[in-house]
Amino acid sequence: MSVNDARGPSVDSRTTDRKAKLAERLAHRGCNTRKGAVKVVIPWPDGLHVAEPAPLITVAGRLERKGGRELVARCPTRQDAQEAADWLVDRFSRLVPGLPVTAEVQAGGGQFLVVLATGRR
Incomplete structure (x- = not known):
């Protein structure tokens, strides 16, 4: 080495x-x-088709502090958005184990938005 x-x-x-x-x-x-x-960066997988992915460390910090919902990515198809949502829930379960996070896919403006949510703090 x-x-x-x-x-x-x-x-x-x-x-x-x-x-x-x-x-x-x-x-x-x-x-x-x-x-x-x-700045620490958690890279998004190359296999996910996302536009304007949010920095995950920053998102985790805000959700942990304030709770609520946060838009984390835009995707061209519902399937791409669902794959990104599933990956995010798995990633956040390891990144912030005590924070119950759910992901939702919403249609909007000809694209699909991936939204992470947790209870208000």
């Missing part, structure tokens, strides 16, 4: 104050977010 491989070790630390005594942590090079300097 190369030293620059994404699975290689890396120290994850970032601060604007040189005198700060923050604990450093060990992370994989590919997982190193430098404490928020690099």
